[in-house]
Structures are given as C-alpha cells and as structure tokens.
Amino acid sequence: MPCNCCEIENNTFTEVEAKANLRDYRRRGPAKQTRLILAAVRSLGLKDAALLDIGGGIGTIHHELLNDVAREATHVDASSAYLKVATEEAKRLGHEAQVKFIHADFTDVADELPQVDVVTLDRVVCCYPNFRELLKAASSKSRKAIALTYPRETWYVRIGLKAINFFQWLRNNPFRVFLHSVNEMEALLNAEGLEKVSVKQLLIWEMALYRR
Numbered sequence: 001m002p003c004n005c006c007e008i009e010n011n012t013f014t015e016v017e018a019k020a021n022l023r024d025y026r027r028r029g030p031a032k033q034t035r036l037i038l039a040a041v042r043s044l045g046l047k048d049a050a051l052l053d054i055g056g057g058i059g060t061i062h063h064e065l066l067n068d069v070a071r072e073a074t075h076v077d078a079s080s081a082y083l084k085v086a087t088e089e090a091k092r093l094g095h096e097a098q099v100k101f102i103h104a105d106f107t108d109v110a111d112e113l114p115q116v117d118v119v120t121l122d123r124v125v126c127c128y129p130n131f132r133e134l135l136k137a138a139s140s141k142s143r144k145a146i147a148l149t150y151p152r153e154t155w156y157v158r159i160g161l162k163a164i165n166f167f168q169w170l171r172n173n174p175f176r177v178f179l180h181s182v183n184e185m186e187a188l189l190n191a192e193g194l195e196k197v198s199v200k201q202l203l204i205w206e207m208a209l210y211r212r
Contacts, residue, residue, distance in 0.1 A: 015081035022058045022085050030060050033149045034122050036200045036207035038064050040147045041118055043198070043209070050116040052076070052141055054106045054134075055124035059086030059099070066095050074113060076102045110137035121148040123205070126161075131180045132188055139192035146194060146210045151179050157204055182206070 024031075030038060038061065051073040053061045062073035077083050083101050090096045102109060107130075119142040121134075128134045138146060151157045161177050168175055186196055186208075194210035201207075 015084065018058055018079070018082045018085040022089060025058060025060055025063075030064060032202055033205040033207060034060050036202070036205075037061060037120055037122055037147045037149060040198055040200075040207060040209040041065060041120065041145070042069060044069075044118070044145055044211075046070075046117060046144070049118055049144075050074075050114075052113065052116040052119045052138075054119065054121045054138060055127065056086060056120075057082050057122070059089055061120050061122060062099055063089060063093055063095065066093075066098055070098075070118075072098050072100075074100045074102065074116065076104060076106045076109065076113075078103070078105050107133050107137050110141065113141055115141050115143050117144045118142065119146045121146070123149055125150045125180060125185070126177050127175075129176070129178055131178070131185060135185060135188050136192065139189060139194055142194070142212070144212055146189065147207065148210075149205045149207045150182070150185070151177075151204060152201060152206045153179065153182055160204075182208075 046069055048071040049069055051062055051065055051070040053059070053073060053075050056062065056075040056077055059075055062070065062075060066073060075083070075086060080103050083103050087101055090099050119138050121138060125131050125134065125148060151161065158179060161179050165176050189210050193212055196208055197211050198209040199206065
C-alpha cells in the first residue's frame, strides 16, 4: 500500500458499504470465501487462540471465532468506516473486551504487534501492490498458521480486475486491485517456514491454509 493508504481506503470503503455488508452478514452469515477461512482455522483444533485479522472489514472472522476457537483478537484495518461498524458489532455481540481495533496499514504497525497463533487475511492480498512486504510481515506474527483468500489466476478474473481498475481510473480513485502469482506467494511463505496444507476454490476466490 502507498503511505497514504488509510486515506485511500477511507475514500473507497465507506460506512454505507460497511453497513450494507453488516446487514448481509446478519441475514446470511459469513460470505462464502470467509466460510472457507473459518473452516480452515477450525480444522487446526485450537482452543483459546490469539487471532490477528488483517484487513478484517466488519469483523466477521473474529465475530465467529471468538465463539469457539479464539480468546482474543486484533483487528487491523485501513478503513475507519469498517472499523467503526466492526466495533459496534463487537459491542452488540459482547466481544468488545476481547478485540483490539487498530486503524492503520498493517505493514506500518506490524513491528509493534505481538505474535499470535493464527493470522487471517480475507481478500486483502489483492489490495496490496507489494504482497511480499505484506506476507512477510504477516508470517512474522504467526506462531502456528496463516489462512488467506485471494483471486484465482483465471482468464475471467484477470478481465474482471482490469475492468474494476479501469472504472477506478475513470472515477479518479487511486485504489487498485491486484492479481498476484500464487506460486510466488507460496514460495515466499515457504521461505518464512510455512507449508500449504489445504486449498479450496470458489468461482473467483481461492483459500489457502499454511501451517508451521
């Protein structure tokens, strides 16, 4: 992310959108790709785990995992609107005391954060031009596992992301989405001591679980 990523995220991911996402979550539960992350984390068999959710949006992952897997969570997000909605939902669910909310680009504050058992990144890698910096920082915080979702490397996803970026350009919005090499991401995480143990695919999204 550029150094002014919080400003970019605030202009792109608004409170109106965040509240709409929360309504969908309350009606339908977690999005399909998020369910894959939740199932992957639960497959680890952890109890009383510490969780770091990078780019956590409305907080779906910790809203769910604090019920059975995690005892505490840290939610880092560059969008103040999404953090506001996530904080309000945590209060409603009785999770407020278990979650630390941080408004920042994760790569700017990673060195200040403690290690946790599990790190999650749901549809976050595609928002970073420099995925290497992001994943290295994320892996440095994980004692046991990382679960992430990212766009699949297919022809129709490539076309779709190009179309999204074109319309962002027309609107003079500097936010862009990226399709990073899955092989390069895996090689980086392998070098950081993590091994891929599970992969699940949807039409657009892919979920991968890495363990130490």
